[in-house]
Amino acid sequence: MISxxxxxxxxxxxxxxxxxxxxxxEVYSEEEEESAISFSGSVDAYYRSRAEAxxxxxxxxxxxxLGMVNLIASHEGKKAGFVGDLVFGPRGTEAVxxxxxxxxxxxxxxxxxxxxxxxxxxxxxxxxxLGYEVISPTANFNYSTSYxxxxxxxxxxxxxxxxxxxxxxxxxxxxxxxTDATEFQPIGSDYYGGAQLGYExxxxxxxxxxxxxxxxxxxxxxxxxxxxxxxxxxxxxxSASDSFSGVAGYVQLATSDALKFGIRGEYFSDTGVEAIAAxxxxxxxxxxxxxxxxxxTIIPEVRLDSASADLFDGxxxxxxxxxxxxxxxxx
Numbered sequence: 001m002i003s004x005x006x007x008x009x010x011x012x013x014x015x016x017x018x019x020x021x022x023x024x025x026e027v028y029s030e031e032e033e034e035s036a037i038s039f040s041g042s043v044d045a046y047y048r049s050r051a052e053a054x055x056x057x058x059x060x061x062x063x064x065x066l067g068m069v070n071l072i073a074s075h076e077g078k079k080a081g082f083v084g085d086l087v088f089g090p091r092g093t094e095a096v097x098x099x100x101x102x103x104x105x106x107x108x109x110x111x112x113x114x115x116x117x118x119x120x121x122x123x124x125x126x127x128x129x130l131g132y133e134v135i136s137p138t139a140n141f142n143y144s145t146s147y148x149x150x151x152x153x154x155x156x157x158x159x160x161x162x163x164x165x166x167x168x169x170x171x172x173x174x175x176x177x178x179t180d181a182t183e184f185q186p187i188g189s190d191y192y193g194g195a196q197l198g199y200e201x202x203x204x205x206x207x208x209x210x211x212x213x214x215x216x217x218x219x220x221x222x223x224x225x226x227x228x229x230x231x232x233x234x235x236x237x238x239s240a241s242d243s244f245s246g247v248a249g250y251v252q253l254a255t256s257d258a259l260k261f262g263i264r265g266e267y268f269s270d271t272g273v274e275a276i277a278a279x280x281x282x283x284x285x286x287x288x289x290x291x292x293x294x295x296x297t298i299i300p301e302v303r304l305d306s307a308s309a310d311l312f313d314g315x316x317x318x319x320x321x322x323x324x325x326x327x328x329x330x331x
Contacts, residue, residue: 098180132236147268
């Protein structure tokens with residue numbers, strides 16, 4: 001009789017203990033999630049076949065050359081998080097050219113607060129929202145960069161609000177220091193306003209970007225779509241008042257999981273930034289391959305730049321051809 005009474009009691013006790021164990025594991029998992037910090041980054045190096053390079057950022061040193069070491073620490077909690085992004089090496093130095101002192105290794109440094117499921121506030125220094133290409137070589141298909149990327153902003157320091165809506169729509173509004181002024185706002189400089197309207201769908205998306213201040217306005221369109229499982233097409237069109245304008249198209253073909261081919265064609269007009277020469281233009285075509293093995297990507301690349309005037313070879317040629325072989329390891 002007693003044993004019959006004990007059986008259901010023991011079962012109930014076991015269920016309660018098991019329930020407590022599950023709850024403890026859930027609490028532990030939440031605490032573990034809240035305390036977890038993730039680390040990522042990349043290392044890259046390359047070979048350039050000739051001393052003269054296009055007037056674009058990165059991949060422009062002669063012979064066997066260094067890219068950068070990129071070290072990123074981040075924490076993503078349910079309500080808040082941060083990113084600390086450090087860069088070392090020639091590519092990193094170019095990326096943070098507006099920084100001085102100890103900040104000349106800080107590529108990004110920001111914290112964010114998820115106010116709600118569809119609203120995030122971010123304060124600090126973060127890479128620009130304009131353009132198709134980025135600073136990290138792991139996120140670009142081509143190793144060399146476009147003119148439009150090279151002379152657009154690299155980063156902003158300020159406050160921004162990101163909003164997400166139903167149907168794939170998103171909106172960003174922000175106020176920033178002078179472009180590429182990372183540590184603080186220089187005295188006498190104007191603050192910049194920024195906005196981005198995005199639309200994402202199953203196979204791609206499009207983003208309309210604007211950056212503006214007194215006497216300056218830049219508008220930028222970035223889009224990309226997976227046409228098929230193996231073909232991707234991207235687009236970037238941009239115009240900055242009294243500075244430059246350009247358009248670039250990107251087509252990539254995956255022949256296997258390990259091997260992809262891509263081509264970038266760009267037209268760039270210099271209307272005052274003097275990237276190449278005022279009132280001149282350049283058309284460049286870049287053919288790249290990406291061969292991946294594990295976390296390592298090998299990128300052989302052939303590039304041809306053709307200008308509207310004799311801007312290369314000491315002013316004796318209107319064209320420049322170059323070859324780059326890069327190795328990018330992401331972790």
